[in-house]
Amino acid sequence: MTQQGVRWTADQVLALAPDTASRKAGSKLGTAGPWSQTGSSDEGAVWGLCKGSGSKPYQTIVDTGGDSGGGSGPAYKCSCPSRKFPCKHALGLLLLWSGGAGQVPDGQAPPEWTEQWLAGRRQRAAAKRTAQDAPDAGSAPADPDAARRRAERRAQRITAGATELEQRLTDLLRGGLAQAERAGYGLWEETAARMVDAQAPGLAARVRELGAIPGSGAGWPVRLLEECALLHLLDQGWLHRAGLPEDLAATVRSRVGLPTQATQAAQRDDWLVLAQYDSADGHLTTRRIWLYGTAAHRTALLLSYGAAGRAPALALPAGLALDASVAGYPGAGTPRVELGEQFGAARPTDVRPAGVDVGAALAAYGEALTADPWLESWPVTLTDVVPARDPDGGGWQLADAEGKSALPLVPQASAASGLWRLVAVSGGAPVTVFGECGHRGFRPLATWTGAAGDVISLC
Amino acid sequence: MTRTSTPQTSTTTPTTAHTWDSLVTAALLGTERRSGTSPRALLDEAAAQTLRHRAGLRPAPAVALPEPTGEDPRPPLPAAARRRLAMLLTDRPGTGTTRRGSTPDLLELLPQWLAAANEHGYAPPPELLPALLDAARGRTDLRPQALAFAGPRALWLGRLNPDWKFALRATPGASAALPSPEDTERVRRLWEEGLFAERVALLSIVRAHDPEAARTLLADTWGSERAEDRLMFLDSLRTGLDDADEPFLERALSDRSRNVRATAAELLSALPGSALAGRMADRALSCVALDRTTATIIIEAPHECDPAMERDGVVAKPPAGRGERSWWLGQLVEAAPLDRWPDRLGGRTAQEIVALPVADDWQGELHAAWCRAAVRQHDIGWSRALLGPATAAGAAGPGAVSLAERAKLLTALPRGERAEWVGQFIAAHGLSEAFQLLGVCATPWAVPLGQAVVDALNIARDAGSYPWSFSGVMGLAERCLDPSEVVRLEALTAAVEEPEGSAPGAGGYWGEAFQRLAGTLRLRRAMRDELVPPG
Numbered sequence: 001m002t003q004q005g006v007r008w009t010a011d012q013v014l015a016l017a018p019d020t021a022s023r024k025a026g027s028k029l030g031t032a033g034p035w036s037q038t039g040s041s042d043e044g045a046v047w048g049l050c051k052g053s054g055s056k057p058y059q060t061i062v063d064t065g066g067d068s069g070g071g072s073g074p075a076y077k078c079s080c081p082s083r084k085f086p087c088k089h090a091l092g093l094l095l096l097w098s099g100g101a102g103q104v105p106d107g108q109a110p111p112e113w114t115e116q117w118l119a120g121r122r123q124r125a126a127a128k129r130t131a132q133d134a135p136d137a138g139s140a141p142a143d144p145d146a147a148r149r150r151a152e153r154r155a156q157r158i159t160a161g162a163t164e165l166e167q168r169l170t171d172l173l174r175g176g177l178a179q180a181e182r183a184g185y186g187l188w189e190e191t192a193a194r195m196v197d198a199q200a201p202g203l204a205a206r207v208r209e210l211g212a213i214p215g216s217g218a219g220w221p222v223r224l225l226e227e228c229a230l231l232h233l234l235d236q237g238w239l240h241r242a243g244l245p246e247d248l249a250a251t252v253r254s255r256v257g258l259p260t261q262a263t264q265a266a267q268r269d270d271w272l273v274l275a276q277y278d279s280a281d282g283h284l285t286t287r288r289i290w291l292y293g294t295a296a297h298r299t300a301l302l303l304s305y306g307a308a309g310r311a312p313a314l315a316l317p318a319g320l321a322l323d324a325s326v327a328g329y330p331g332a333g334t335p336r337v338e339l340g341e342q343f344g345a346a347r348p349t350d351v352r353p354a355g356v357d358v359g360a361a362l363a364a365y366g367e368a369l370t371a372d373p374w375l376e377s378w379p380v381t382l383t384d385v386v387p388a389r390d391p392d393g394g395g396w397q398l399a400d401a402e403g404k405s406a407l408p409l410v411p412q413a414s415a416a417s418g419l420w421r422l423v424a425v426s427g428g429a430p431v432t433v434f435g436e437c438g439h440r441g442f443r444p445l446a447t448w449t450g451a452a453g454d455v456i457s458l459c
Numbered sequence: 460m461t462r463t464s465t466p467q468t469s470t471t472t473p474t475t476a477h478t479w480d481s482l483v484t485a486a487l488l489g490t491e492r493r494s495g496t497s498p499r500a501l502l503d504e505a506a507a508q509t510l511r512h513r514a515g516l517r518p519a520p521a522v523a524l525p526e527p528t529g530e531d532p533r534p535p536l537p538a539a540a541r542r543r544l545a546m547l548l549t550d551r552p553g554t555g556t557t558r559r560g561s562t563p564d565l566l567e568l569l570p571q572w573l574a575a576a577n578e579h580g581y582a583p584p585p586e587l588l589p590a591l592l593d594a595a596r597g598r599t600d601l602r603p604q605a606l607a608f609a610g611p612r613a614l615w616l617g618r619l620n621p622d623w624k625f626a627l628r629a630t631p632g633a634s635a636a637l638p639s640p641e642d643t644e645r646v647r648r649l650w651e652e653g654l655f656a657e658r659v660a661l662l663s664i665v666r667a668h669d670p671e672a673a674r675t676l677l678a679d680t681w682g683s684e685r686a687e688d689r690l691m692f693l694d695s696l697r698t699g700l701d702d703a704d705e706p707f708l709e710r711a712l713s714d715r716s717r718n719v720r721a722t723a724a725e726l727l728s729a730l731p732g733s734a735l736a737g738r739m740a741d742r743a744l745s746c747v748a749l750d751r752t753t754a755t756i757i758i759e760a761p762h763e764c765d766p767a768m769e770r771d772g773v774v775a776k777p778p779a780g781r782g783e784r785s786w787w788l789g790q791l792v793e794a795a796p797l798d799r800w801p802d803r804l805g806g807r808t809a810q811e812i813v814a815l816p817v818a819d820d821w822q823g824e825l826h827a828a829w830c831r832a833a834v835r836q837h838d839i840g841w842s843r844a845l846l847g848p849a850t851a852a853g854a855a856g857p858g859a860v861s862l863a864e865r866a867k868l869l870t871a872l873p874r875g876e877r878a879e880w881v882g883q884f885i886a887a888h889g890l891s892e893a894f895q896l897l898g899v900c901a902t903p904w905a906v907p908l909g910q911a912v913v914d915a916l917n918i919a920r921d922a923g924s925y926p927w928s929f930s931g932v933m934g935l936a937e938r939c940l941d942p943s944e945v946v947r948l949e950a951l952t953a954a955v956e957e958p959e960g961s962a963p964g965a966g967g968y969w970g971e972a973f974q975r976l977a978g979t980l981r982l983r984r985a986m987r988d989e990l991v992p993p994g
Contacts (some may be wrong), residue, residue, distance in 0.1 A: 028890035173498035366514035405518030411651025428527030
């Protein structure tokens with residue numbers, strides 16, 4: 001039995017919305033008007049019927065992640081045809097629920113139409129737990145020999161791809177980077193396609209990024225040389241992976257684009273959700289969710305993907321903490337984890353990560369680079385910093401309260417609406433800011449004031 | 460790489476710095492042209508240098524920190540109200556479907572929410588200020604309330620973000636340029652050197668503080684102002700108009716500009732004790748007489764518009780399609796103080812005067828002029844008399860008094876009486892003419908008025924038309940109905956069988972429209988309950 005009665009706040013519900021349109025539509029459904037037969041169970045399920053334009057009301061169920069959960073964050077089911085996830089009905093229902101027991105009563109027995117879905121989830125969760133208890137039985141492939149042969153064939157293709165890429169890089173350096181600007185994007189696009197053929201999506205993505213650098217503003221040759229050199233380093237890492245320490249080899253494999261699985265021992269903690277944001281790349285939407293383990297003082301990253309216009313499946317309410325176990329991915333120093341079993345619904349916590357100063361933030365990034373040289377940025381919490389604008393360049397930075405040293409913000413952060421929320425919260429006074437610190441600057445993702453102030457999303 | 464856009468490189472030794480520069484040069488030109496290095500060795504070295512560079516990043520020097528914003532002494536919003544505001548602000552108009560569906564328009568409720576929050580004196584949550592300022596940027600009507608609520612931090616933000624500059628202009632006291640009205644030296648200088656907008660603002664501040672000083676300012680430079688500026692300055696006297704303004708206005712009657720003269724005359728006629736009002740009354744009274752034997756009003760309209768009349772603001776040339784004598788008469792009656800009529804017409808009350816028959820089809824002309832006079836002079840008795848009973852036949856039609864005039868007359872009545880009159884009007888004549896009249900009623904609507912509107916909507920549905928024929932009234936109802944009316948609406952939100960001969964699908968759309976109305980009322984009640992007075 002989980003501790004019940006902890007309802008999320010409307011902010012936390014809205015943080016789950018896949019996009020602005022859903023947030024807006026869900027807000028409007030968050031009043032009693034269209035809803036009937038609403039209720040919530042002690043196990044964390046919330047349900048209701050929502051009257052739409054048709055004659056039959058939609059059946060909406062949300063599992064806020066209690067015992068009945070399958071261990072992958074909140075889950076939603078709605079009979080509406082929306083492809084958004086969670087849909088506006090699920091958001092509206094949760095908003096109604098966040099308003100209190102007057103709107104959605106506690107401790108109800110789930111009606112028949114919710115029971116089936118919830119029971120299915122419970123069964124899957126139980127099956128998953130059994131499988132985790134006996135990992136060999138459940139997860140081993142049917143034919144280990146065939147799997148090994150497939151893996152060997154793929155490794156050979158990647159090796160061929162990496163070798164060819166090395167050749168192209170040395171050709172480029174032999175002729176000079178100056179030619180890269182003239183050669184145009186086609187050269188890189190073709191090379192990227194070769195890397196896709198070689199089943200090395202990580203290499204392909206890096207090659208595509210190389211193609212965007214020539215002519216991208218002052219100093220592009222330096223940036224191009226840096227990225228070429230790091231790509232070369234990755235090629236060499238792959239070609240010589242046998243000689244690398246296992247951790248670094250695992251990092252190389254994942255950077256090249258081989259699928260990896262969370263194999264590190266599961267760690268249970270109260271994970272405070274610090275930030276959640278999406279980035280779109282072609283047909284794929286990548287969602288990053290930053291968690292902070294309040295007991296172990298560790299920051300972890302959940303990744304979730306959505307294809308072809310679908311929002312990624314996993315959404316967690318920023319500012320709440322989940323009692324859950326997470327399993328780490330292999331590779332030295334990677335913050336990436338996979339969400340395992342959840343023990344109860346998300347609820348508020350007072351714990352916030354302790355912050356560091358700007359110098360320590362850069363040092364932490366530098367330290368992390370020794371384990372993963374291809375790392376763009378590292379999660380840090382800055383304490384006592386003031387957002388300030390460069391009167392000449394117009395760029396923003398986070399300066400320490402003494403006004404001595406500062407971290408510039410990454411250019412895209414200076415243009416984002418989150419920046420103004422940060423500036424408004426600060427009002428010229430020091431604040432605590434969580435974000436990603438890297439060689440391009442700092443990207444603010446969340447802020448709060450005081451020891452346990454509300455987590456305010458900046459992304 | 461500029462120093463302010465990325466963290467600084469660590470203090471590298473000159474030799475490595477040199478090596479990096481020469482690496483970049485070699486990479487740009489190509490190793491073919493630079494003997495002694497292989498491409499492979501160049502990449503190896505560049506990778507090492509890049510990592511050394513990134514791992515050794517140092518903080519950049521800080522730029523000047525902003526001056527912190529002042530403290531906001533107001534208490535913070537209750538949590539529920541804060542979330543409500545966030546929700547109201549996420550709603551943006553624009554995604555262009557014409558059909559409105561069954562969900563409330565949140566942004567339409569923002570003005571009410573802001574008014575209530577300001578009434579309780581709450582401070583805004585800082586993280587919502589950007590969204591609030593963006594909303595106020597797009598809607599100028601929202602600005603006064605939004606900026607009052609946003610408080611000092613909005614000014615601070617307005618100085619940082621050019622998009623929000625309006626906060627600096629629109630907030631009273633925000634512009635450091637405006638001196639205090641007592642600072643006569645600075646007032647005088649700004650009056651003489653300031654931009655037009657600054658001078659108008661200055662004039663209104665000084666006028667509120669010391670009307671005599673404002674008149675002196677105005678009089679001193681009057682002769683050298685441009686005509687359109689004179690007009691605007693004169694117009695600003697409308698607020699707080701007073702008998703003491705008469706001498707100045709009287710002088711403006713001989714202004715070079717006709718528009719200035721007309722405005723001065725209009726202002727003077729709104730002062731029933733003014734000499735101009737007296738002159739106009741003498742002229743008007745001489746045109747209107749009572750035939751005591753038949754108890755009928757007899758009109759003898761002016762035969763000419765003499766220069767004295769023109770000087771008092773009577774426009775000599777009528778608009779196309781109007782006879783000049785009736786045109787002059789209308790202007791005389793409009794400018795004459797209403798309290799002079801009872802004596803002239805046999806000691807009757809306004810009510811009795813309005814009931815008198817008027818000979819020769821002059822009634823429309825005469826009543827319309829009295830309406831304009833009642834509005835100008837804010838005369839309750841005459842307004843009431845001219846409105847007549849709301850249920851009277853022809854009250855909805857193109858009778859003597861137009862709907863626009865009725866709406867203006869209504870504003871003179873006390874709010875309870877106003878609501879009652881409009882409620883009766885709607886009960887008698889339906890909704891199709893009610894929009895303008897509803898617009899002048901105080902919100903939330905009084906119970907009988909709200910009932911009349913809901914009943915009339917219900918009747919309109921039964922008549923089988925589409926709800927968007929009533930979208931104006933519907934929109935008003937969403938904003939103005941008392942939230943407790945939601946109980947009555949519940950019954951109407953259920954789907955009903957479509958009556959014979961109704962437009963296809965109308966029943967469903969009505970159900971949706973009533974649902975939206977009920978939902979909006981529920982939301983407004985929740986908003987009100989969340990904004991409890993600070994404890």
